[in-house]
Amino acid sequence: MLKYWPVLLVVAALLPLASSSQFLVNLAMLTAFSALLGQGWNIACGFGGLTSFGHAVFFGIGAYAVAIMQTRFGINPWFGLPAAAVLGAAAGAVLGAAAFRAGLRGSYFALVTLAFAEVFRILANSLEITKGGLGILIPLHPALANFQFDDRREAYALVLAVLAVAMGVAAWLRRSRFGARLVAVRENEDAAAALGIPLVRTKTQALALSGAVTATAGVLYAQMFLYVDPSIAFGADRSVEMLLVAMIGGAGTVWGPVLGAIVLHLIQDTARLLIDTPGFAPMLYGAILLVIIAFMPNGIAGLRLPALRRNRVRDA
Amino acid sequence: MLEVRSLAKRFGGLRAVKDVSLDVPAGSITALIGPNGAGKTTTFAMIAGFTVPDSGAVRFAGTEITRWRPDRIAALGMVRTFQITQPFAGLTVAENIRVGAFLRHHDVTEATARARAVGTRLGLGPMLDRPAAALTVAGRKRLEVARALATEPRLLLLDEVMAGLNPSEVNEIVALIRQVRDGGVTILLIEHIMQAVAALAETAHVLAEGALIASGTPRQSAADPAVVEAYLGHGAAARMARHE
Ligand SMILES: Nc1ncnc2c1ncn2[C@@H]1O[C@H](COP(=O)(O)OP(=O)(O)OP(=O)(O)O)[C@@H](O)[C@H]1O
Numbered sequence: 001m002l003k004y005w006p007v008l009l010v011v012a013a014l015l016p017l018a019s020s021s022q023f024l025v026n027l028a029m030l031t032a033f034s035a036l037l038g039q040g041w042n043i044a045c046g047f048g049g050l051t052s053f054g055h056a057v058f059f060g061i062g063a064y065a066v067a068i069m070q071t072r073f074g075i076n077p078w079f080g081l082p083a084a085a086v087l088g089a090a091a092g093a094v095l096g097a098a099a100f101r102a103g104l105r106g107s108y109f110a111l112v113t114l115a116f117a118e119v120f121r122i123l124a125n126s127l128e129i130t131k132g133g134l135g136i137l138i139p140l141h142p143a144l145a146n147f148q149f150d151d152r153r154e155a156y157a158l159v160l161a162v163l164a165v166a167m168g169v170a171a172w173l174r175r176s177r178f179g180a181r182l183v184a185v186r187e188n189e190d191a192a193a194a195l196g197i198p199l200v201r202t203k204t205q206a207l208a209l210s211g212a213v214t215a216t217a218g219v220l221y222a223q224m225f226l227y228v229d230p231s232i233a234f235g236a237d238r239s240v241e242m243l244l245v246a247m248i249g250g251a252g253t254v255w256g257p258v259l260g261a262i263v264l265h266l267i268q269d270t271a272r273l274l275i276d277t278p279g280f281a282p283m284l285y286g287a288i289l290l291v292i293i294a295f296m297p298n299g300i301a302g303l304r305l306p307a308l309r310r311n312r313v314r315d316a
Numbered sequence: 317m318l319e320v321r322s323l324a325k326r327f328g329g330l331r332a333v334k335d336v337s338l339d340v341p342a343g344s345i346t347a348l349i350g351p352n353g354a355g356k357t358t359t360f361a362m363i364a365g366f367t368v369p370d371s372g373a374v375r376f377a378g379t380e381i382t383r384w385r386p387d388r389i390a391a392l393g394m395v396r397t398f399q400i401t402q403p404f405a406g407l408t409v410a411e412n413i414r415v416g417a418f419l420r421h422h423d424v425t426e427a428t429a430r431a432r433a434v435g436t437r438l439g440l441g442p443m444l445d446r447p448a449a450a451l452t453v454a455g456r457k458r459l460e461v462a463r464a465l466a467t468e469p470r471l472l473l474l475d476e477v478m479a480g481l482n483p484s485e486v487n488e489i490v491a492l493i494r495q496v497r498d499g500g501v502t503i504l505l506i507e508h509i510m511q512a513v514a515a516l517a518e519t520a521h522v523l524a525e526g527a528l529i530a531s532g533t534p535r536q537s538a539a540d541p542a543v544v545e546a547y548l549g550h551g552a553a554a555r556m557a558r559h560e
């Protein structure tokens with residue numbers, strides 16, 4: 001039975017689509033959305049070992065791009081989506097080319113990404129095109145053609161579909177030449193270079209791919225909540241949530257972010273019932289991160305779940 | 317195949333490599349020997365693009381490759397191994413070797429098959445699906461060679477791949493290196509085990525304190541008084557001559 005847990009998980013994910021409970025659908029949607037964010041981070045950082053602490057930058061670029069395109073230029077968000085993904089990829093490519101060419105790694109890279117996201121938050125706060133600290137309100141016109149959803153279940157179905165694509169990307173990384181070489185770079189840069197792997201190019205491509213997926217998540221966010229402001233888009237807690245989801249579940253695995261999102265939401269919502277003070281969430285995130293780093297560096301996936309173990313040994 | 321001209325490298329006040337020039341003819345097995353800290357690994361690192369030389373030039377297969385990045389040099393067909401082994405610890409042995417195979421084979425199935433074949437040839441067959449972290453010292457040395465061979469190089473730089481092996485393992489790897497050369501791969505190796513150098517190399521260059529002090533057949537090099545002094549200290553050659 002335990003062997004088929006991914007199947008059970010998929011069935012469980014589909015159940016809310018048939019439910020009329022707003023609460024259940026919302027819960028499932030937010031969890032799936034977290035899993036998507038975690039997978040966006042995981043693509044570059046789990047597989048490639050890039051320690052990004054500023055992935056919100058890609059999320060924010062996606063959210064702002066689609067919001068600005070439709071409110072300023074009247075571009076339909078369905079067209080805005082691919083454009084935002086391309087922008088996310090471009091941001092990843094630029095950040096990667098600059099940081100990796102300069103030889104930044106580990107905590108230096110983490111600091112630079114953190115600063116990068118912070119710069120974007122400050123820009124969004126002060127520029128006219130982003131409407132500064134007020135943020136951008138997307139006018140309500142619920143219709144599928146407008147990428148707005150009357151029924152939460154439609155939104156949830158879309159999040160699931162994009163999550164499936166993101167997991168497809170991760171599965172491709174596990175099986176492809178590019179993915180294997182990316183993992184090699186994560187495991188040992190000198191050895192990877194000696195075997196002919198271009199380090200800067202490989203890491204930059206991974207960051208661009210990750211940027212595209214994460215920006216797409218930003219688009220979904222903007223269209224679900226119809227509002228973006230600088231701290232929603234570029235806030236550090238968003239970056240931390242992404243890496244936490246991936247690390248709890250198991251970085252560098254296909255299912256890790258899904259498991260991580262479920263566990264994080266369980267912990268978060270239970271904790272919120274018990275303690276409801278502002279500033280509690282960041283503290284909780286910090287505590288969870290410490291526990292993971294100290295006691296389960298490979299996340300839940302490191303706990304020898306049968307399907308994950310099998311993937312680990314045979315492919316990748 | 318390889319022409320090294322006047323390579324030099326300083327680490328702070330230490331002149332690790334002073335002025336090294338040597339040639340590795342195509343199809344040969346050439347050895348670079350010398351006492352600990354002589355600058356052998358540093359020379360390798362400069363040849364393979366890992367350390368930028370202060371001065372000097374490297375030509376490989378007719379191409380000037382000085383200051384090229386290691387991955388470009390590997391793509392051109394020169395691959396080094398590491399004296400301090402550098403396995404991809406989180407991957408299996410076969411996956412480690414496959415990373416090398418991916419340089420020339422873009423198809424995953426093909427690269428996997430190549431990697432397993434190379435691993436088996438190097439005696440890693442039973443370990444292929446085990447994590448690389450589970451290998452012994454000897455196993456890790458073999459893995460270094462296997463990964464490099466899987467890239468199908470024209471020139472292989474081996475940095476002390478026999479250190480820490482027992483005599484029968486040394487014999488195996490000597491036979492294997494000869495076999496690789498007979499397959500058309502030129503070899504430059506750093507080695508402390510003189511018996512292996514004598515068995516393999518046509519030419520041995522001796523490096524001491526960053527400078528080449530002798531070149532010739534391994535037997536000639538080993539008998540050179542300057543080499544004896546470098547290994548055993550000042551006056552050693554004279555003392556040995558007196559005892560004979
Ligand atoms: N990155 C570095 N920074 C500073 N000093 C270094 C560095 N790499 C090597 N050295 C020094 O340069 C000298 C030559 O080192 P190298 O590793 O090239 O010697 P080697 O001939 O390979 O010796 P061994 O036989 O012990 O492997 C040594 O004194 C070493 O301590």
Ligand SMILES: [Mg+2]
Nearest residue numbers: 356357358399
């Ligand atoms: Mg050395």
